Amino acid sequence: MSEIRHIVFDIGKVLIHYDPDLPFSRLIPDEAERRWFFENICTHDWNIEQDRGRSWEDAEAELIALHPTHEENIRNFRRHWHEMVPHAYEDSVAVFEGLIESGHDVTMLTNWAKDTFVEARERFQFLNRPRGVTVSGDVGLIKPQRAIYDLHASSFGLDPRVTLFIDDSRNNVQGAIDAGWQAVLFTGAETLRGDLNARGIEA
Template structure:
């Protein structure tokens, strides 16, 4: 669906758009052999398992359940939360620059993230640009995750805007497709250098 008018506000994903997040950054320190690292992340500490925390399950409960299934990996599973900050490798300077430039022009900015409410405060502390967001829809607080349509509806309810008013930036093709189907402007974030030209193309910078 192509929106009938240009956007007037930004809706930002967070992980790997504003801050870099990858479990491998941590687990490469724990598993010295790549084959063991790959096996753990593909069969134990999977993204499907982690998604429960994005839906509101606590890290403690999610870790306990998985540890009961894989007791020999209990220590490794516990590190998912105990060493959570080590999964991050800093903010993306290109995104920070664009957010600051939009703020200087008083363009409304919001966040939509699949994230645990437990980890959200720490993530916000990783970059000063989070202060520019007028609101943030955090999946764990809503008990629904992208790309499910309901979470985009919550964004519209919370912002008071229509889908065509918002340019949504996300690194997930599935999330982008869902938003596009609902009438949002979208930019699939795959190259940090392409972000500013995309924002400029939409007339926001």
């Protein structure tokens, strides 16, 4: 195992909580109806296209044309987005900031829509502390596509062989490995500390 010179964090569900059910449990109280809405209207595949760079205006217009009777809740997805990201994970952020403060090279690589990431940076100031970030919505690429890992490495001068990527998605972790990076699956702050310590990084 090579030494680690660069550490790259995912953000959603690693540093910041994300859960669309938080507003929609109020907007669509019936659980079965809510599940149907997420499985058939505002689906994961629909939402990921905003992470790839599609505007919310275009995303909403597309769905409303197909499902006009659901217009209000389609618009509610963006309207109530701020409720979906209610807080940061303090223990994970402590690891993240500790690495920065001890002099490690820390950057971020995230699947996130352009405008909502701007909001997130305003709300969660620790997102402004690393050396930089690649936001999928800004570059038109998403994890686990090989191209976004290569772009991040070239943008920040990272040697993939000595880069450690941290993500809560197995597919994204595998994408990093396929791009020649080292990577670990995030399951919690204490496990992350152990993963870092095992690689000679005090956390």
